[in-house]
Amino acid sequence: MTQIFGEPVQRREDARLTTGRGRYLDDLGRTALAAAFVRSPHAHARVRDIDVSAALDVEGLVGIYTYDDLDGPLAEPLPLLIPHPALTAGRTAYALADGIVRHVGEPIAMVVATDRYVAEDIAGLIDVSYEPLPPVVGLPAARDGNLLVHADLPDNVAAHLVQETGDVDAEMTRAPRTVRFTQTIERSASMPLEGRGVYARWDAQDDSLRVYSSTQTSTSVRAAIAAKLDLPPGKVEVIAPDVGGGFGVKIVHPWPEELLVPWAARLLDREVKWVEDRREHFISSAHERGQIQDITAGYDDDGRLLALDVRIWHDHGAYTPYGIIVPIITSTQLLGPYKPRAYRCAVDSLYTNTVIVTPYRGAGRPQGCFAMERTMDRIADELGLDRTLVRERNLIQPDEFPYDPGLTFQDGRPLIYDSGDYPELLRMIRELVGWDDFETIREQSAAEGRTVGIGMACYVEGTGVGPYEGGHVQVENSGRVLVSTGLTSQGQGHETVFAQIVAQELGVPLDDVAVTTGDTRRFGYAVGTFASRAAVMSGNAVALAARNVRAKALRIAADALECSADDLDIIDGIVQVKGDPSSAMALSTVAVLSNPLRYAFDSAARAATQFAPRNDPDRAPVDEDDEPGLENRDYYSPIRSTFAAGMHAAVVEIDCDTCEVRILRYAVVHDCGNLINPMIVEGQIHGGVAQGVGGALYEVMHYDEHGQLLNASFMDFLMPYATEIPHIETAHLQTPSPLNPLGIKGAGEAGVIPGSACIASAIEDALGVRISAMPISPSDLFELLATDPERTRRGSR
Incomplete structure (x- = not known):
């Protein structure tokens, strides 16, 4: 068959993205209410008072919310996502500041209004009284410890970590030569083309949330929203649409906005959206x-x-x-x-x-x-x-x-x-x-x-x-192959490379393979896209799933063609006897046969009904260790x-x-x-x-x-x-x-x-x-x- 794995195949997503047919977060929710945030202008301060009186009569205002409006898990600090034994003094913020702000840009209040312009205008009318505190800026000041970021940490040290192998002191003493020097590495930030953003809508009849987020970790965002809003995970869907770059800043979950916007959508029973502007990205995302x-x-x-x-x-x-x-x-x-x-x-x-x-x-x-x-x-x-x-x-x-x-x-x-x-x-x-x-x-x-x-x-x-990533591969009755994985894409070419892997493993044309990523409706268990892990983790997961689908297809086709599965191959979507292409059937036909039917919905389905010629009365329609359909879900955990x-x-x-x-x-x-x-x-x-x-x-x-x-x-x-x-x-x-x-x-x-x-x-x-x-x-x-x-x-x- 044609070699696909390892070939410089043109990225299939490029034509859509470069001709304006991408679907990014701000393309969604055009009629949604808009959120804007009041953010701290101080690096370190106590919040003494929040006066909203001047904003209450503005036409288009829907709501103003501060920390005092939050309750339950949402009023607790945000999660510390990755604990470590050396991180003895980990600290996280609140969704909205609960009395002290510790950096310029920390959110204090959320405004929801009929559109973003109105919301921003209202945010500008909210009068916050601060008591400035001396800030700790730069590593020399933090090392001195004369000023503190968190009053309960007398030395500003979040963690002390040592990695060591061999006897450094002995080897240094024996070394004929030594050199010592100091280096400084300044702060920077990722600056993706698209900032962060979240759009949420609440279904009151079903008590469920659908959330769209410009994230690198949709399944993790779902888990965080469910925990913080006290909802069953099955009542929360998170979808990452096309994401305009991430580079790490969008792996944090949840950002305060990813909680507050869904919370407001549920509270108001209205669609709510927030899209980060560039200044917000500088002062309130991550460096x-x-x-x-x-x-x-x-x-x-x-x-x-x-x-x-x-x-x-x-x-x-x-x-x-x-x-x-x-x-x-x-x-x-x-x-x-x-x-x-x-x-x-x-x-x-x-x-x-x-x-x-x-x-x-x-x-x-x-x-x-x-x-x-x-x-x-x-x-x-x-x-x-x-x-x-x-x-x-x-x-x-x-x-x-x-x-x-x-x-x-x-x-x-x-x-x-x-x-x-x-x-x-x-x-x-x-x-x-x-x-x-x-x-x-x-x-x-x-x-x-x-x-x-x-x-x-x-x-x-x-x-x-690790720890893992999964892949699902399904052959439809039409012969089209659907591939899904829980990680998200931000321009890496996943739609192409995962299709190459599955096309190679299954023996089907590349154009017959469609890939979906970042949708918790399609794939609920996943970790995310970061740390150069997507190809290794999801690539191997979809390969394993495709191999299982291939093995099942050969087994079903072997029964139909009355030969051994070892004698079969799949070439360009056709299952055929090796050396005898005339003895063959399309993979689409195998997909039909994989799903025993009571009803014949179309001519193809007749081949899988209970009165089909190859129906064996001495065998159960579905084997004990099998399931209907030509599909498989598998996980790779290294x-x-x-x-x-x-x-x-x-x-x-x-x-x-x-x-x-x-x-x-x-x-x-x-x-x-x-x-x-x-x-x-x-x-x-x-x-x-x-x-x-x-x-x-x-x-x-x-x-x-x-x-x-x-x-x-x-x-x-x-x-x-x-x-x-x-x-x-x-x-x-x-x-x-x-x-x-x-x-x-x-x-x-x-x-x-x-x-x-x-x-x-x-x-x-x-x-x-x-x-x-x-x-x-x-x-x-x-x-x-x-x-x-x-x-x-x-x-x-």
């Missing part, structure tokens, strides 16, 4: 990155890393609803493809009076990669060695897999690298970017008055984290995560007068196991690289000492234009994972993880300055050029 890292490395004269001791202070914002996933991932993924004899990473996760921190594409890995790769460049620089040579001497070798670094991953399970070939990745990236020929290019550029540099960075990415890997290289040119950084070349080699669709994987990598460039050169959240976000708009928050993203050269290595039936690994975050480290390496090579912060702006470079006492042509290559 990420935000660390200070103190790094000490012990190494020998050949550049082999003997001991690595890392101390991290992580800015977690005002609350910890998503636990400490980000610093856990930083601490466990920091080592990348390297194998020091000993490693210790101690993390303090600190509260500040700023927006909460939850995973943003990369989820702690860019910070860890920045620490590790800057360390490799420091060692190479100190020894005067080629940077790729130092990396090569520290790589895990192919015959060492599965490799156990002795750490515990984010899911509480041992972190074990399942497969890979890191030396081959290094060889490929050197060749792809032309590393060995770069000195000639440097000399030619210098002769032309241009300053250029080359850099690289390596990473390993844990993907396919023992542990699978680990993708890759290496990036960049060539940059620096204008030494303006300190503008231009990326001349950007190369990526990547290993995500067996490729389902190389074109979609490359799209994921390219999008990630664009965000990596933003994190390396542009994107930072600037807070002042009062906790005010100074660049809370696209006028002031810098992101790269499309013209600033270079052409990306990509090559793939495929080392199948032994942990899942398809041999695949995730690819969603591969492009963003090493971007800052790679570009910092190239800038250092060009200018001979020390880069110890991300992002690095022209003004930062200008200052470094003026003040760096160590500036040299380091020649570490």
Whole structure:
């Protein structure tokens, strides 16, 4: 049959989305009431009074609600979604502030009105009296502990976490050489094209809710709404329509608005909708990155890393609803493809009076990669060695897999690298970017008055984290194959890749397969789309379901064709005897036969009725261990995560007068196991690289000492234009994972993880300055050029 798995099939969802036929949240509920929120203008304050009198007579007002209007579970703090033994002082907010606000943008009151314009006008008339409290802004202030975010936490520490393997102190003492340095990683945020949003309607006759949410986790949102509104889960449906990007910010569940809008819909027995505006996204959704890292490395004269001791202070914002996933991932993924004899990473996760921190594409890995790769460049620089040579001497070798670094991953399970070939990745990236020929290019550029540099960075990415995901495959009587899974899509190409998997497994044309995601009516048990897990988890689930459907189809067809199932194959939707295509039947006919009928609704159904010629009076119409229909639901639950890997290289040119950084070349080699669709994987990598460039050169959240976000708009928050993203050269290595039936690994975050480290390496090579912060702006470079006492042509290559 035609090979579909592994082919660069055109994304089937693109035509719909690029021609305006997408169905996003704001396309729904055009006649619904609109919600707007009164949000705190202070980073830290007591709410003394809320005066709504000036708003009560405004035409179009439906209701104004504060914390005092909430009751039951909704009046309790929001859930702490991912508890962890190290998170000894977790704190979550209330749906509406109950007397104290701890960051600018925290919701205080909800207004429901006839439309959004009226709701916003009314919100502006509500007079809130505050008693300002001194805010804690930035990690230095949080570490000092002189001011507190939560009055009952005397040191602002939410969690203290240590990951350690080997004897770090002994190895550091024995090391012939050591280097120590400190790095700062600024806050950033994901900025999807579509912000958050929720639309709800209540069915009073059935006492049920239907909720549409721009979410990455529809089934989890359903569970949260049911719990907080005290409803049976079966009375709540949550549907994710087309979602315009997520990148992690939409995995938090529930956001306050995801509870309050359905609550208002039930209270009023009216449809209610809220759509986040861009300022709200800046000040009241979630940020990420935000660390200070103190790094000490012990190494020998050949550049082999003997001991690595890392101390991290992580800015977690005002609350910890998503636990400490980000610093856990930083601490466990920091080592990348390297194998020091000993490693210790101690993390303090600190509260500040700023927006909460939850995973943003990369989820702690860019910070860890920045620490590790800057360390490799420091060692190479100190020894005067080629940077790729130092990396090569520290790589895990192919015959060492599965490799156990002795750490515990984010899911509480041992972190074990399942497969890979890191030396081959290094060889490929050197060749792809032309590393060995770069000195000639440097000399030619210098002769032309241009300053250029080359850099690289390596990473390993844990993907396919559990606990499970499911898939359902059904063959209709028409022969059309319906596939559903509970996770949601935000542009990853799931409609295409899941169809490729099922078409390959079943032996049907790709066009005969339809895929549905993110609808709890179709699939009630799921986890969600995040952490580069969708292809690994749901991909294997739908593959297992399709294999079960195939086995049943062959069994039914074997009875009909009076042969052995082993003698049959399915090719382009036709079940046929191998070597004898004339003895065959359509898969649609098999679907009819799979469902014994009492009534013949059409001519095809007659073949499955009780008086059909092949009806066997000595057998039950449905076998004891079977069920009607040609369909199956199956789940995939892995023992542990699978680990993708890759290496990036960049060539940059620096204008030494303006300190503008231009990326001349950007190369990526990547290993995500067996490729389902190389074109979609490359799209994921390219999008990630664009965000990596933003994190390396542009994107930072600037807070002042009062906790005010100074660049809370696209006028002031810098992101790269499309013209600033270079052409990306990509090559793939495929080392199948032994942990899942398809041999695949995730690819969603591969492009963003090493971007800052790679570009910092190239800038250092060009200018001979020390880069110890991300992002690095022209003004930062200008200052470094003026003040760096160590500036040299380091020649570490």
